[in-house]
Amino acid sequence: MDQAAVKVIEALGALAQEHRLALFRLLVQAGESGMSAGAIATALDVPASSLSFHLAHMERAGIVQRLRRGRSLIYSADYAAMSALVGYLMENCCAGDANCASSSTCSTTEESQVA
Amino acid sequence: MDQAAVKVIEALGALAQEHRLALFRLLVQAGESGMSAGAIATALDVPASSLSFHLAHMERAGIVQRLRRGRSLIYSADYAAMSALVGYLMENCCAGDANCASSSTCSTTEESQVA
């Protein structure tokens, strides 16, 4: 299994869980400024230790970023990682056939790279 | 947790596994005509019973479709499900801000619906 596949599996696995999916969408909507761990815990109503586990999981997977501001740790969604993910899944869609079943989904093919 | 979230978690979980990720990409590249279970098993070098487990998993999750042709079962990728997935993840990106960090990823927002 190549390294790109490993990264993609980690990212997909990080998103495939109730709390983490809600968390990612929350951060997507929060935009660049992100949210503190505490604010996220309040918004999602998840115990701090559980949330911390999930946040660490997502950071390891490279789909969220973290920075410290004072006592708070601020998390934000990594949009580039998201694009790369979709690019990997749809790579070489329909073997490059022009008249593909789903041209819209297929057309996103070669625009992104997994880091 | 709403129904859309459940479907998305199942789809993401279905993709977040070594063999299933390889399988999905194989089907994406195969296009509309799809591939038989046997052909997939050969291509991926996975025991038949294991592959069957993964194929069933993916069909349940709604990211691949199945039809019978003679003795063979033909599987193909569901592109629409893929689009819906990305749409859900990026919904209301950056709270609708025009000058979003990643306009390209964000712009895919309201074009798809989870069934």
Added chain:
DNA sequence: TTGATATTTCCACAATTATCGAATAATTGG
């Protein structure tokens, strides 16, 4: 320095997921 705030790490336990050989089912050609 001390006390309060913000968050993580540790740990033990529960729950889910993956593996694959053997047995079973569905389909077809002769």
Added chain:
DNA sequence: CCAATTATTCGATAATTGTGGAAATATCAA
């Protein structure tokens, strides 16, 4: 109908993942 082909289900086992209270770590304000 029968043998061959194609693929699934069963079942026992191994491996991974999620949970949350309690203790530890980092930061700051006074």
